[in-house]
Amino acid sequence: MRLGRDFFERDVLLCARELIGCEMVLGECRGRIVETEAYAELGDEACHTFMRESTRQFIANHSAGTAYVYQNYGIHWLFNVLTKGPSGNGFVLVRALAPLEGIVTMRRRRGVDGEKNLCSGPGKLTVAMGFGREFHGKDICQPGGVELVFGKGEVESDVRIGISRAKEKPWRFLERASPWVSVKPKKTGATS
C-alpha cells in the first residue's frame, strides 16, 4: 500500500521513525528502509532551512510527500521527503536500504559486487536506485515515479551522522540490529 499524503502530514520525527520498515520502489529496484534522519524546519541548526532561503521557499511551494533531492560535497545526491505536521515542517533523509529486488542493476550502477555495500549510505542508495536531480520536487504520493510502501520495523534511535551543528539531537532512526545500515548506532535509544 503506497504511503499517501496523510502519512507525511505529521511530525517529522514520527515520519522518520515510521519510515523504518517501509519499502522504496523505483523501476525494477526495491529496498526496505533501515535508516533515516529527521531535520526540522525550525529550531534545528543542521536543517538546510537554517542557512538557505531556497529551502524555506521549497517548503512554502510544495506539499507534504514531495521529494527534496540535493547534491552534497559536489558528488552525492541525497534523497529527502518533505513533511508538514501540525507542530511544524521538516525533512526525512533516507540513509540506507536493505536491497530486495533489482540487485543486479544496483551492482551495475554502483560498480561493486556483494550486497552489503550497495545501499548502506545516503549517497550509495541514490546511485543504486537511480535517483538524480530530476527527482527534486516530485510528488512521491502520485503513481509514476518513486513509491514508498507501508511496512513495519523495530526501531532504535541514535544521534545524526556527518553534521557539524545540532549534533546532540537523537534524530537518527534505524532498524534494530540491521546489518544494512551505514553506521551502527553507538548510543542506542528507545525502541518502538
Add this chain to the structure above:
DNA sequence: ACACGGATACTA
C-alpha cells in the same frame, strides 16, 4: 588518514 567535487551563501 585524505582527496574529490559543485551548489549555496556569505564577504568585499
Add this chain to the structure above:
DNA sequence: AGTATCCGTGTC
C-alpha cells in the same frame, strides 16, 4: 571575484 561550508564515499 573569492572564500567557507556542506545530511559522503572510496582509496590511500
